[in-house]
Amino acid sequence: MALIVQKYGGTSVKDAERVMNVARRITDVYKAGNNVVVAVSAQGDTTDDLIAKAKEINPDASKREMDMLLSTGEQISISLLAMAIEKLGCPVVSLTGWQAGVKTDSKYGSARIKTIDTERLMMELDNRRIVIVAGFQGINKYDNITTLGRGGSDTSAVALAAALGADLCEIYTDVDGVYTTDPRICKGAFKLDEISYDEMLELASLGANVLHNRSVEMAKKYNVKMSVRSSLNNNEGTYVKEESQVEKMLVRGVTRDNDCARIALCGVEDAPGKAFQVFEMIAKAGISVDLILQSIGDGKTKDISFTVAEGDLDATLELLEKNKSIIKAREIKSTSDVSKVSIVGAGMVNNSGVAAKMFEALSDAHINIKMIATSEIKISVLVAQKDAEHAVNAIHDKFLSK
Numbered sequence: 179m180a181l182i183v184q185k186y187g188g189t190s191v192k193d194a195e196r197v198m199n200v201a202r203r204i205t206d207v208y209k210a211g212n213n214v215v216v217a218v219s220a221q222g223d224t225t226d227d228l229i230a231k232a233k234e235i236n237p238d239a240s241k242r243e244m245d246m247l248l249s250t251g252e253q254i255s256i257s258l259l260a261m262a263i264e265k266l267g268c269p270v271v272s273l274t275g276w277q278a279g280v281k282t283d284s285k286y287g288s289a290r291i292k293t294i295d296t297e298r299l300m301m302e303l304d305n306r307r308i309v310i311v312a313g314f315q316g317i318n319k320y321d322n323i324t325t326l327g328r329g330g331s332d333t334s335a336v337a338l339a340a341a342l343g344a345d346l347c348e349i350y351t352d353v354d355g356v357y358t359t360d361p362r363i364c365k366g367a368f369k370l371d372e373i374s375y376d377e378m379l380e381l382a383s384l385g386a387n388v389l390h391n392r393s394v395e396m397a398k399k400y401n402v403k404m405s406v407r408s409s410l411n412n413n414e415g416t417y418v419k420e421e422s423q424v425e426k427m428l429v430r431g432v433t434r435d436n437d438c439a440r441i442a443l444c445g446v447e448d449a450p451g452k453a454f455q456v457f458e459m460i461a462k463a464g465i466s467v468d469l470i471l472q473s474i475g476d477g478k479t480k481d482i483s484f485t486v487a488e489g490d491l492d493a494t495l496e497l498l499e500k501n502k503s504i505i506k507a508r509e510i511k512s513t514s515d516v517s518k519v520s521i522v523g524a525g526m527v528n529n530s531g532v533a534a535k536m537f538e539a540l541s542d543a544h545i546n547i548k549m550i551a552t553s554e555i556k557i558s559v560l561v562a563q564k565d566a567e568h569a570v571n572a573i574h575d576k577f578l579s580k
């Protein structure tokens with residue numbers, strides 16, 4: 179008897195028909211003699227709708243209350259799915275995050291799972307019940323409900339698979355697997371049969387929201403066998419696994435991330451310790467900086483620009499304004515009209531000329547590059563947001579056209 183953990187995303191359970199479809203898929207696996215634990219997301223746009231409802235009442239609501247609200251979306255879908263499975267005549271129980279023993283830290287809105295106390299889960303499985311667990315949520319040491327960040331149900335599923343020692347963790351979604359880029363914005367995108375944990379982690383972190391990046395981090399850490407596939411057909415999906423088994427491709431995928439904003443500190447004094455002062459201040463406020471660019475300057479002053487997540491822009495500007503007298507910039511400029519476009523591939527490390535080829539694609543498409551960052555496995559550029567889709571297509575054509 180195998181233990182299979184499955185995860186169904188919001189579009190897979192968006193209405194009664196889809197919930198019944200998912201229930202049939204689960205009961206088929208159960209009836210074949212397997213134990214099944216399922217993590218489920220909120221239906222369709224429920225989470226977005228709940229956020230909009232909160233904003234109507236208080237745009238500055240505390241993160242604790244936001245988590246209390248957002249966790250309700252998943253509570254609806256687990257109960258409906260359990261009812262659908264009851265209708266198909268199989269034993270089932272739905273559990274919220276705390277009932278399933280999911281313990282997190284206290285960072286409301288982006289909590290990390292610390293442990294899963296599996297006693298209740300094991301008891302239900304021993305009784306041969308199908309267990310439906312609310313994704314995206316857990317409980318902290320104060321017994322308060324926390325959520326794991328947008329897209330976090332993937333991480334719930336992998337954490338359950340790791341804690342229970344599952345044989346396989348299947349992530350069911352609305353596309354056939356992991357593609358070379360978002361198939362919604364690039365017609366030429368094609369499905370990958372397999373991908374390494376490291377490459378998938380980069381893709382997910384750089385904007386491929388088909389998987390929550392922490393789910394990949396966790397799958398790698400606990401060696402969880404993971405696949406991504408469609409809940410609407412029986413096509414083979416994409417296996418995410420250790421690198422040694424995966425053929426190294428120069429470029430495995432292209433991503434776009436609109437969730438970024440650029441801040442430029444113009445005319446900063448060109449003296450040792452200036453960058454340290456600025457970035458230490460930002461780090462202490464718990465804000466992550468991504469791309470950084472510093473100009474050579476004219477000997478007396480220089481410009482420092484960097485990007486942060488769009489949601490952190492106001493807080494960063496406020497902080498810089500408050501510390502104006504220390505930073506002494508001539509001018510502070512900012513824009514959120516930018517996107518980060520990246521390529522990822524483990525084969526890049528041994529190949530020169532990859533960056534030049536990426537820049538050629540952008541040049542041919544008349545797209546201006548605002549910032550550049552590279553590592554062994556990825557190259558990112560910042561472009562105007564209006565150019566991002568075009569950039570993804572141009573770069574994909576250059577490296578991955580079939």
Ligand code: ADP
Pocket residue numbers: 186187188189190219329350351352353355356357358359360361362385386387388389431
């Ligand atoms: P779910 O609700 O099932 O969690 P998501 O919307 O979070 O689904 O993720 C699936 C979506 O991710 C797809 O519909 C697709 O548009 C998008 N996506 C972005 N990049 C990729 C990629 N490289 N491969 C596949 N899908 C991608």
Ligand code: ASP
Pocket residue numbers: 187188219220225226251313314327328329330331332
């Ligand atoms: N419902 C949550 C969200 O929309 C979690 C998830 O779907 O994974 O972000």
Ligand code: MG
Pocket residue numbers: 187329332387388389390
């Ligand atoms: Mg998702």
